[in-house]
Amino acid sequence: MTRTRDLDVVVYGATGFVGRLTAEYLARHAPAGTRIGLAGRSRERLVRVREGLPGAADWPVLVASADDADSLTALANATHVVVTTVGPYAKYGIDLVRACAEAGTDYADLSGEVLFGRESIDRFHDVAAASGARIVHACGYDSIPSDLGVHVLHERVAADGEGTLADTTLVASLRGGISGGTIDSMRTLVDTVKSDRRARSVALQPYSLSPDVAAEPDLGRQPDAELVKGSDISPDLKGMTAPFLMASTNTRVVRRSNALRNWAYGRTFRYREVMSVGSSPLSPVLAAGVAAGLGGLIAGLSFPPTRWVLDRVLPKPGAGPSEKTRRTGHFTSDVHTTTTTGARYVARIRAQGDPGYAATAVMLGESALALALDHDVLPDAAGVLTPATAIGYRLVERLRGAGFEITVRRT
Known part of the structure; x- marks a missing residue:
């Protein structure tokens, strides 16, 4: 890639919690010579962050703010890639998308916000496609394990000549804390859908991130929150599974990947996500408790007294x-599928580290490095994309190199 800009990667929001973790990951793992900068509202705070990073003494700091469009335009024009951890993205993100789309600058974020994704697509997909920018949302635990899990399944099934994907379910298990940013995004979503009927309709539409909703197959109900018997997913799974908090975002990202690839995963591809609560006789009770807790959280955020x-x-x-909690956390995402020929496969993505923090910093950092350094071997695509369609197998390789397990086996 011809280097015509001052920087390869800028971390916007570097003074925030996940922003600092991402900057630290890049400081420790970016190849020598990678030109990295830090951006945010306060030069003084950025300098303090830089002082705590190994080998980052010469990293430039750029002052930019979500309420200053000119500063975001300058930021986008200074670098090949912007990675942003500044959310909720519905409040603070869209003008940075605009700046990157117009400048032809690649962009990666941690958004798990469907309404923000829809706005980004509607307003800036064509702009980014014309400029050559890759706008890549959901580059953390939302939604890389889901998107890449289905991606590697599709590649293996196609190589084996076993048709296309049909019923596909991700079973998540994890240990870690819930992100304050995720909670804030949930607050924003609850407030928006309460006051805006159209937004509520978009949020509930299973193909809400599709490039062409009318062209999507009619596969009936595809609920985001349900109790599912393990044996209904795969014959070797026992017990009951619970609803998964991130399913409403992840499923739509994966379906967008399918549509952007001209429905290569299959026209009968049905996708859902659930969470494991173990296989003991108590699993139905535990699963019901998780479902009640998630419902109670959303209801609680909807009413002023409980909020x-x-x-x-x-x-x-x-x-x-x-640091101890981040280090001892972990996640496993097993993606089970039955193909149109009746063959069964399972993909596994597993990593050490709190999924919402430590592992997410790795996923976002490697996404940024792939966009900045591997541009010439990435899929030929531009616009508002997904991790699978923007970076694809190169990100699989990078994450494996960073210690992630990413495998596919026939069952």
Whole structure:
């Protein structure tokens, strides 16, 4: 790639909790010679972050703010790639998407916000496609394990000549804390759908991120929150599974990947996500408890009296768990599929580290490095994309190199 800009990667929001973790990951793992900068509202705070990073003494700092469009335009024109951790993205993200789309600058974020993704697509997909920019949302635990899990399944099934994907279910298991940013995004979503009927309709549409909703197959109900018997997913799974908090975002990202690839996963590709609660005789009770808890959280955020209480006990934006908690966390995502020929496969993506913090910093950091350094071997695509369609197998290789297990086996 011809280097015509001052920087390869800029971390926007570097003074926030996940922003600092991402900057630290890049400081430790970016190849020598990678030109990295830090951006945010406060030069003084950025300098303090830089002082705590190994080998980053000469990294430039750029002052930019979500309420200053000119500063975001300058930021986008200074670098090949912007990675942003500044959310909720529906509040603070769209003008940076605009700046990158217009400048032909690649962009990666941690958004798990369907309404923000839809706005980004509607307003800037064509702009980014014309400029050559890759706008890549959901480059963390939302939604890389889901998107890449289905991607590697598709590649293996196609190589084996076993048709296309049909019924496909991700079973998540994890240990880690919930992000304050995720909670803040949930607050924003709840407030928006309460006051905007159209937004509520978009949020509930299973193909809400599709480039062409009318062209999507009619596969009946595809609920985001349900109790599913393990044996209904795969014959070797026992017990009951619970709803998965991130399913409403991840499923739509994966379906967008399918549509952007001209439905290569299959026209009968049905996709859902659930969470494991173990296989003991108590799993139905545990699964029901998880479902009730998730429903109670959303309901609690919807009503002022309970919201007041929740706002005082839930994690705050910018806060995060201790280093020990981040280090001892982990996640496993097993993606089970039955193909149109009746063959069964399972893909596994597993990594050490709190999924919402430590592992997410790796996923976002490697996404940024792939966009910046591997441009010439990435899929030939531009616009508002997904991790699978923008980076694809190169990201699989990078994450394996970073210690992730990413495998596919026939069952």
